[in-house]
Amino acid sequence: MVSDPVFEAPLRIAFVVLHTSPIDEPGTKDAGGMNVVVRAQAEHLAATGHTVELITRRQDSEAPSVVEIAPRLRLHTLDAGPARTIDKGDHEGLIDQFRARLEDLFQRLQVDIIHGEHWFSGIAALPVARALGIPFVQSFHSIAVDESEPLDAGERAESPGRLAGEAMLARESCGLVVISEAERDTVINRLGAAPECVFIVPPGVDADLFHPEADSVRERSRQRLVVAGRLHPLKGVDLAIRALGQIPAQQRPELIVVGSPPPDGTEYAESLVALCRELAVEADVRFVGAKTRVPLAEELRSADIVLMPSHSETFGLVSLEAAASGVPVIAYRSGGLRESVLDGRTGILVDTRDPAAWGRAILQLLNDEALRSRLAVQAREHAERMSWETSTVALLEVYRKKLDDQREQS
Numbered sequence: 001m002v003s004d005p006v007f008e009a010p011l012r013i014a015f016v017v018l019h020t021s022p023i024d025e026p027g028t029k030d031a032g033g034m035n036v037v038v039r040a041q042a043e044h045l046a047a048t049g050h051t052v053e054l055i056t057r058r059q060d061s062e063a064p065s066v067v068e069i070a071p072r073l074r075l076h077t078l079d080a081g082p083a084r085t086i087d088k089g090d091h092e093g094l095i096d097q098f099r100a101r102l103e104d105l106f107q108r109l110q111v112d113i114i115h116g117e118h119w120f121s122g123i124a125a126l127p128v129a130r131a132l133g134i135p136f137v138q139s140f141h142s143i144a145v146d147e148s149e150p151l152d153a154g155e156r157a158e159s160p161g162r163l164a165g166e167a168m169l170a171r172e173s174c175g176l177v178v179i180s181e182a183e184r185d186t187v188i189n190r191l192g193a194a195p196e197c198v199f200i201v202p203p204g205v206d207a208d209l210f211h212p213e214a215d216s217v218r219e220r221s222r223q224r225l226v227v228a229g230r231l232h233p234l235k236g237v238d239l240a241i242r243a244l245g246q247i248p249a250q251q252r253p254e255l256i257v258v259g260s261p262p263p264d265g266t267e268y269a270e271s272l273v274a275l276c277r278e279l280a281v282e283a284d285v286r287f288v289g290a291k292t293r294v295p296l297a298e299e300l301r302s303a304d305i306v307l308m309p310s311h312s313e314t315f316g317l318v319s320l321e322a323a324a325s326g327v328p329v330i331a332y333r334s335g336g337l338r339e340s341v342l343d344g345r346t347g348i349l350v351d352t353r354d355p356a357a358w359g360r361a362i363l364q365l366l367n368d369e370a371l372r373s374r375l376a377v378q379a380r381e382h383a384e385r386m387s388w389e390t391s392t393v394a395l396l397e398v399y400r401k402k403l404d405d406q407r408e409q410s
Contacts, residue, residue: 046073087264151311180336204388212326236309245279246359324383328375346379
């Protein structure tokens with residue numbers, strides 16, 4: 001009989017997240033799906049008896065050094081660089097300072113395993129873990145591509161060392177935790193990871209927070225599309241706006257854009273506003289800024305369709321949150337979106353970035369209420385099978401395996 005890792009001896013786990021605090025709201029600063037995943041898994045680990053230490057860089061001079069978020073769950077804020085939000089790419093220059101603070105912290109903290117989140121964190125934490133003889137696992141959350149590669153292959157490196165850094169972490173970490181088959185293939189084929197060291201841990205969704213809207217509260221005279229995410233070129237919000245412009249004015253739904261630009265630039269966000277003017281859809285598009293979790297859930301369940309026009313996603317967590325909200329998704333068939341959106345069951349995958357094709361897909365779904373209803377029901381059923389409890393059990397199995405491997409080698 002295989003033992004349930006939840007009921008084995010509790011572990012002491014450190015999550016290292018250099019460039020963004022795990023408690024930052026997605027859609028603000030550089031917070032996104034990674035923040036949701038890390039915090040949800042940490043909370044569920046702590047709730048099942050494990051001790052979890054979240055470790056990040058100070059971005060606020062007033063923030064306390066240690067905060068107890070919940071029983072057995074603490075956030076440690078380390079000094080490295082200026083105590084303010086900085087451009088994402090500038091964090092590469094702070095890795096050595098952050099590593100020194102990690103070394104000091106781990107003289108006081110006793111942990112069983114260290115988990116690096118994003119490449120900055122891994123480069124800082126891997127040498128510390130090695131020196132202490134602690135198993136180290138790495139999650140990338142997104143993987144960079146060279147400027148010569150299309151955005152469909154991944155996001156641009158925000159600083160010079162990223163491409164080499166990710167490849168080194170793929171080869172040198174004890175284990176790699178990825179979120180989808182698509183990310184697993186990338187880590188193995190592009191970064192050179194050993195297949196036996198790569199473990200898929202799908203995300204979960206809070207199906208109580210993200211739930212369908214009651215029919216009784218839907219009293220809108222106009223259909224609604226929602227797109228949610230950082231206003232960054234990788235997210236492809238421009239495609240959603242161009243698709244809207246392909247729909248005749250008398251049939252055109254409104255488009256709600258949820259999100260804000262990252263700290264390292266507003267140029268793309270400004271270009272979206274200009275695009276709305278160019279296409280004469282200013283009256284049809286509302287930019288509502290970043291939303292915390294509860295208002296985001298309200299926006300998603302108010303939609304008739306959620307759009308995922310990202311060039312690439314390792315998974316696309318918003319698509320799962322939309323599914324839990326009982327809303328079908330139209331997504332670009334790329335990367336992890338091919339797994340998070342079940343084509344013909346929870347939404348529609350579009351094979352092209354042609355705005356006219358996207359406009360046709362939107363109109364087809366808006367005009368077919370029976371299809372929308374069927375996809376909505378199946379989407380909710382799919383999301384209900386993907387809990388954070390299930391995700392956390394899978395993560396614990398990785399940790400247990402790495403600890404067993406270490407014991408066998410010693």
